[in-house]
Amino acid sequence: MSRPPRIPNCLPWEKRTIYFITFCIESRKSVLANAQAWNICRAVFEKLDKWRILSAIAMPDHLHILAAPASRDASISDFAKWFKRWFNEAYRTSNHRPSVPEGAATDWRWQEGCFDRLCDLMNPSRKNGNTSAKILCALVSSSIQRTGHTSFTSTPNEFGV
Numbered sequence: 001m002s003r004p005p006r007i008p009n010c011l012p013w014e015k016r017t018i019y020f021i022t023f024c025i026e027s028r029k030s031v032l033a034n035a036q037a038w039n040i041c042r043a044v045f046e047k048l049d050k051w052r053i054l055s056a057i058a059m060p061d062h063l064h065i066l067a068a069p070a071s072r073d074a075s076i077s078d079f080a081k082w083f084k085r086w087f088n089e090a091y092r093t094s095n096h097r098p099s100v101p102e103g104a105a106t107d108w109r110w111q112e113g114c115f116d117r118l119c120d121l122m123n124p125s126r127k128n129g130n131t132s133a134k135i136l137c138a139l140v141s142s143s144i145q146r147t148g149h150t151s152f153t154s155t156p157n158e159f160g161v
């Protein structure tokens with residue numbers, strides 16, 4: 001079955017392009033809820049030099065990311081491909097592989113592709129769809145309006161890891 005075509009970025013040129021992206025673990029295995037996985041995520045975020053990570057949160061079986069591309073035409077597919085590749089390389093070669101909770105899977109893989117939504121920061125409630133995306137977009141919009149900038153300053157403890 002072929003995939004539907006990507007929806008183009010229809011935001012006006014003066015609006016910032018920001019995506020709400022979700023990566024899931026296949027079969028919803030609980031493998032991301034540990035400090036090592038979060039540290040690997042942060043290291044990979046640093047390597048994605050064509051994207052700015054505004055915020056991220058790791059759940060046991062999925063990862064939410066707010067990301068702004070350097071170019072409004074940047075490929076979400078490339079972002080997903082490189083994030084997953086670099087994460088997997090670091091995770092599988094880590095000398096400090098995380099201990100996993102009783103019953104959690106040690107053999108896992110990312111679900112194919114990702115879920116993404118283009119955020120309209122000037123009007124987050126106008127977008128249909130994912131409530132989490134609306135909330136995160138509204139929070140980032142509020143932060144940008146309050147401080148004039150955003151940065152990725154989260155620590156593992158802020159995310160319960």
